[in-house]
Amino acid sequence: MIARRYSRGFDALMSIPLVIYAIIIVALIVAMFGQITSESVRLAFTDPALRHSIWLSLTTSTASTLLSMLVAVPAGYTLSRRVFRGHTLVDSLIDLPIVLPPLVMGLAILIFFNTSVGRWLDRGLVEHGLFVYQPLGIVLAQFIVGCAFCIRVVKAGFDAFDWRYEETAMTLGANQVQCFFRVVIPNVGASLVAGGVITWARIFGLFGPILLVAGTMRGKTEIMPTTIFLETSIGRFEVALVIAEMMVLISLVTLIIFKRLGGKGVVG
């Protein structure tokens, strides 16, 4: 980016809202970190239920991100490169989980599992259920909300890569598979990784739909955002704060990685 400066006064005026907003965010984070004590950190990390919640958050977020990437890469490529009947409709449908409140998506998942197909999927193979109030339900809720986000970011990466490179490769003898793996993927790789990272961050902080689909069973379906909810509701604010601060740090690191990889799209 080339920084050009024409009028210092105008630049300063335009920067004021940015500075104010940045100060608000920093003040909130500093206020949170100011409340932390070594005792609350010790309490948080020695509690097996909380350790399980951290571990479950990290593993389910990673699993649902990988699942999202498996869907988002081909889906993003198709939406970016192909024009088909119903393209706008499909494109809008993909955006729905992004614009809808996550709680609504959670409610939709829960209601789906109350239909005959849903009941069969949930309890057809395992008596006590596969998804509802089960750890797999966390992955499912995270995947459904996160995948739309992932498709959007990955598609932005494909959009930014000129399709004429693929035409050029075809005239040199590359078929579509070779074009995809030898030309497209190596050139949009950073965007794909950025898509994965930002999706992970988004999924990691998801709360509403998980609360509805998987519940908040301590030691079973409790993840970091639900831990904050539970700890706050029983008055252990200091433990909730430790978990919240961990989430702030993890989110900050993932956002920095995303920006360093040149990620574009929803938050690029």
Place this chain on the structure above:
Amino acid sequence: MSAAELEIEDLCFCVGAFRMEHFSLKLVPGEYFVITGPNGAGKTVLLKLIAGLYRPDSGAIRIDGQDVVDLPPWRRGLGAVLQEGLLFPNRTVAENIAFGLELRRVSKAERHCAVGEMAERLGISSLLSRRTEKLSGGERQRVALARTLVLKPPLLLLDEPINAADEQARNTILCRQLKELQRENDLTVIHVAHSRGEIDRVADRVGHLVNGQIDRIVICI
């Protein structure tokens, strides 16, 4: 591989406001055919139709007698340098030139040799290890040209492949190299060009395209 014969028969194609109707053209093996014409005449469209990047509404495109209309670009056995001469950004100049050879599973030693030889011919040996983003327009076009010519395709489509080079280099070095390479490798070439000097130095025949139709053909002696 010997030069290909190209026959286009009764080709019809519409895209937006542009119409190409009942277009026919025949090139004998080893011919160097130059297409000129105003902007929007359909020169690039014609090359993209032959390359398989556009699909005609009707008509036939035969390469050595085989109708290739239903074949994808990579099965047509031709080479093309499109107008922009796009180079793959993740590859160095040498890796760009070697791209088609890699796809054809040519051994690393042979690839290295062929890339070096072609780079030498086109005066880009000093650029081989460079990344592509810092090349000038003329250098980029030479690399794109080398990337296609190294494959020695029996039918070569060139869409203003050297227009970014300065006039002197274009009319002397590059045109001479193109003509020599065409003769040595026995290639049939369709070359879209605007420069009079460029046309005079390479063409066997020149077709003037207007509104999707060739309105006159000049034989160069």
